[in-house]
Amino acid sequence: MTKRRFLSIEGLRRVVVLLGVLVLGFIALGTAWQLWQSYEQALRAARQRGEVLAEGLEAQVQRAVLQAHLVLRGLSEATVQGAALPSAAQLQRQGRGLGHLALLDERGKVVASSRVGELGQQLGLDVLPTHATLHPQLLGLHSGRGLADWNREVSRAELAASNPVLPLVLCQATSERLCMVLSLDVDALLAHPQGLIRGNRAATWLASFEGELLSVSSSHVGLLGQSLAANPVFATHLPLRAQGSYQGPGQLGSDVLVSYRSSLPQPLVVAVEQPLDQVLEHWRSQVKGQLLLSGLIALLVVWGTSVVSTSLRARARVEQALEQAHGAVARQSLEMSVLLTSVQELIFRTDPRGVLSFVNARWGAVSALVPEQALGLPLAQAVGGAAGTALVALFGRDDSARSAETQVCGVDGALRRYLFAVVPLRRDGVLVGFAGSGIDVTERHQAQERLRQQLGFTELLLEISPLPISLTNAVGHYVTVNRAWEDFTGHVRAEVIGRPAAYFLPPQQQRLNAEEDRRVCDTQGRLRYETQLRHRDGSLRDMLVTKVAVPDAQRGTSMGVLCTLMDVSEFRAAERATVQARDAAEEASRAKTEFIANISHELRTPLQAILGFSELGHARSQEHQRLASMFGDINAAGQRMLAMVNDLLDVSKIDSPQGSLRLERQDLRRILREAAHELTPLLEQRHLRLRWLLTEQALDVRADPLRMMQVLRNVLANAIKFSPAGGEIDIEGSHDYEQVVLRVADQGPGIPEAELEHIFDAFVQSSGTKDGSGGTGLGLTISRKILTAHGGSIQAANREQGGAVFEIRLPAAFSAVL
The missing domain is CATH 3.30.450.20 (PAS domain)
Incomplete structure (x- = not known):
């Protein structure tokens, strides 16, 4: 009994020691696993x-x-x-x-x-x-x-x-x-x-x-x-x-x-x-x-x-x-x-039937239910709507990870697109549930849709473009062509896509085209040139060819060449016709100018004789009043004729290529005062007063001083001629952006509205100012031509208080330098 009891205690001790060793081993393994x-x-x-x-x-x-x-x-x-x-x-x-x-x-x-x-x-x-x-x-x-x-x-x-x-x-x-x-x-x-x-x-x-x-x-x-x-x-x-x-x-x-x-x-x-x-x-x-x-x-x-x-x-x-x-x-x-x-993504866990057992705080973006209300409900029911139907298929019995993309109505009523993914969880080979997540992919889906629409729009633009367009890849084979390219070459895209570029051209043109494409790809730049290409109807057309490299952002090289063709045949023909017409017009203008210059020069010789003899006759016929009056009339008519000849010579000089201007930087205020000084006798004779309204800032322009003096003298003389005795003439000068503006206003009868532009035509005078005071009708014509040659202009208008005003505009000196 004692021995048997002793053996029983010994066996119990061995069992306890063995159990202790096993427990210590389990503790060591568990500790290592937990630490890991x-x-x-x-x-x-x-x-x-x-x-x-x-x-x-x-x-x-x-x-x-x-x-x-x-x-x-x-x-x-x-x-x-x-x-x-x-x-x-x-x-x-x-x-x-x-x-x-x-x-x-x-x-x-x-x-x-x-x-x-x-x-x-x-x-x-x-x-x-x-x-x-x-x-x-x-x-x-x-x-x-x-x-x-x-x-x-x-x-x-x-x-x-x-x-x-x-x-x-x-x-x-x-x-x-x-x-x-x-x-x-x-x-x-x-x-x-x-x-x-x-x-x-x-x-x-x-x-x-x-x-x-x-x-x-x-x-x-x-x-x-x-x-x-x-x-x-x-x-x-x-x-x-x-x-x-x-x-x-x-x-x-x-x-x-x-x-x-x-x-x-x-x-x-x-x-x-x-x-x-x-x-x-x-x-x-x-x-x-x-x-x-x-x-x-x-x-x-x-x-x-x-x-x-x-x-x-x-x-x-x-x-x-x-x-x-x-x-x-x-x-x-x-x-x-x-x-x-x-975490900004939806994370959840379900049992094998798809019933939610855990959701994170992001759940509020998917459903109006708070996380506590969603627990215990199937995922499809908690999400609700059409999205819930699409999520039922996620909870199958196989071991593969599954995903489904569907639209979810958020708490704000807006439709958002979510990508749901689940992974089965197994314990000892038995399915115990699923772990899953939901990602808001609305922006990505919208970006993909915008990209698809942009690609469709780009393809439509390419197709409706009237210019023939082709795209080749890096090895020089056609990738696509548009309808205009098919109409021009007579080749359909199904025939050319995948074939070498310009395969239907002569061998020499094929080699030139390949070299140009390689140069464009190597430099990743643009090439533009003109050449002649044969149309589908057999005619040769002048074409403007533009080639540009299509960059490959990932590799930093060119992925192909985009080529556009523009038919400039009609433009080149019109350009040649324009050159011919311009040459003919210049020749006619030159002949007219030479004719006016020659006729004016020939008229000056007899006019000098007429004026000389009329002055001599007037001096010797002082005792005979009637005879002196006749010689005076002859001299006045000759003077008017001489003034007209001089004006014609001025017109011919301005129109002539040899009559070029000597542009210098000038202050219009100085030229104005010199012109007014020359006309002082006329001012005093008619008891007129000049009212200067010039800005203190210099009115600098680039002009020929002699020609500009001629313009200002004509305008001032015109104002003096038609101003009533004892009146005033206003002279204003200022800057208007990059122009110098000069206005000369009189108190005369003014100009009829219908004639404001015609008075600048040659030999034309205003019907409202034809008082027999003389004049050839060329002064304003010459003034406009001179100002046009300077890049300026002159316009006439009527003032509300009566009288005419002439406005002169010239580019300011600083804008001309720029």
């Missing part, structure tokens, strides 16, 4: 935290850039509509919170700026875009001290010390092109996200797609302007995905967690780097506690197996230790719940 799970959980939490921070940083940058876009577009629309240039205070208000605003003309001169000191500065043309931009364009990192520093190269240290800016430029396509420059403060772009990671060694940075470092939150990342082309974000990850995260080398070291996102509409990249040792710091503190707990449990097991009499006390201690472990698990679950609440 907590390690993976810490990495996932850090990765998700980095992605959330990167998303917030990208949203901050995108909001600032979009706000800058709106400011530049609004400023561009205001200037295009003719509004005055904004003041510095207005530009400061528009650029508040973004940076400094400046407006530059097409030569790079600052015409308006939020910084008063920059006004009038000259910016190098190599800094600005060479052509108009449809959308604002980033120029890269520049000095923040002012536009003057942009004209010189600065080191990275100087660039970082100058509070650098990121210029955003929008250039108009108008004739007087203006460029709007908004210097974004790059430090402000990272202001809010930097506050989220303050107090640890994590860092954020902003860079361009080319890898230029634009802004950093830590000096350990690098200097501003430094190239990050060797960084894995640009070298490996960014070409494959626009956003993501990875563990590996970064700017802070060789072992960091990096989360990056690309930002649109401008080519920018944001990233968040977290040192791995910092990420695992909290995990290491948890490891110590878990190891201590596992060791305590092991000691309790050993103690329980060795001291069976105190098993109840050991059991109590074990239960206490288990409660502590459950508390730690509960805290971890709470932290995970908080993390899931911050």
Whole structure:
């Protein structure tokens, strides 16, 4: 009995020892598994935290850039509509919170700026875009001290010390092109996200797609302007995905967690780097506690197996230790719940039938039901509507991951498009439920729809274009042609697509066409030339050929050549006819001018004899009054004839190519006073007074002084002739934009409205001023011809208070220089 009892106790001891060893092994394995799970959980939490921070940083940058876009577009629309240039205070208000605003003309001169000191500065043309931009364009990192520093190269240290800016430029396509420059403060772009990671060694940075470092939150990342082309974000990850995260080398070291996102509409990249040792710091503190707990449990097991009499006390201690472990698990679950609440995607879990057992806070964007009301309902019923029907098929019995895209009516009544995906969860081979997520893909779907519509619109434009258009790929084979190309060549697109370009032309023209395409692809530029091509009807047509390379943005090369043909045969024929007609007209004008000059010269000889003998006869016939009167009439008629001949000579000189003008910079006020001085006897004879209303600013023009004196003398003499005795003549002079305006107004009878333009015709006088005072009717004709040769004009009008006014306009001297 005793031996049997002893064996029973020994066997019980061995069983207890064996159970203790098994329990210790289970504790070791469980501890290792839990440590591994907590390690993976810490990495996932850090990765998700980095992605959330990167998303917030990208949203901050995108909001600032979009706000800058709106400011530049609004400023561009205001200037295009003719509004005055904004003041510095207005530009400061528009650029508040973004940076400094400046407006530059097409030569790079600052015409308006939020910084008063920059006004009038000259910016190098190599800094600005060479052509108009449809959308604002980033120029890269520049000095923040002012536009003057942009004209010189600065080191990275100087660039970082100058509070650098990121210029955003929008250039108009108008004739007087203006460029709007908004210097974004790059430090402000990272202001809010930097506050989220303050107090640890994590860092954020902003860079361009080319890898230029634009802004950093830590000096350990690098200097501003430094190239990050060797960084894995640009070298490996960014070409494959626009956003993501990875563990590996970064700017802070060789072992960091990096989360990056690309930002649109401008080519920018944001990233968040977290040192791995910092990420695992909290995990290491948890490891110590878990190891201590596992060791305590092991000691309790050993103690329980060795001291069976105190098993109840050991059991109590074990239960206490288990409660502590459950508390730690509960805290971890709470932290995970908080993390899931911050995720911007819908996350849920269901049982095998699709009944919801968990949803995160994002559920409020999909359904009007609060998360507590949705729990216990099938996913299809909780979502409701047509979307619920599409979600029923997700909960099958196979092991594959499934997804479905459907429209969901949000709480605001707007239809949003969501992509739902579920993954089956199995335990010991048995399906226990599904884990899933829902992503709002409305913007992506709308972008794809807009792209499809744009492609359709582009194809329609290509098809209805009246110009023959063809597109070839990089190897020189046709990709597509339009209807006009088919009509011109007589070849249908089904026949030519895939075949070498210009295969139907003679071999020599095929070789020339291939060489031109290669040159366009290599230079990625544009080629325009004229040649003759054979139409489908067999006729040779003069064609203007334009070829432009189609760029491949991903490879940086050309993916093909776009070629347009324009039939200029009729234009060339009209051009030749125009040249012939012009030559004939010039020859006729030359013959007319020579005829007038010769006739006028031949008339002067007998007129001189008539005038000479009439003066002699008048002097010798003073005793015979009637005879003296006859000689006086002959002399007056001869003088009138001589004046007409002189006027005809002036007309012929102005029309003649040899009668070119000698342009000099002249002040019209001086010429006016000289002309008035010459006409002083006429003024005194009629008791007229000149009223000078000239501006104090010089009326500078580029003119021939002798010819301009002739014009002003004719106009003043005309005003003196028709002004009543004792009256006044007003002479006004001023600037009107880029022209000098001179007005001479009399108090005479005026000019009939129907004759205001005819009085400038040769040998024409106003019917209202034909009083027998003489005149050939060529003075105003000569004046208009002289002013036209100077690029000016002369017009006549009537004043409301009576009298006529002649207005002379001439280009100002400064506009002529420009």
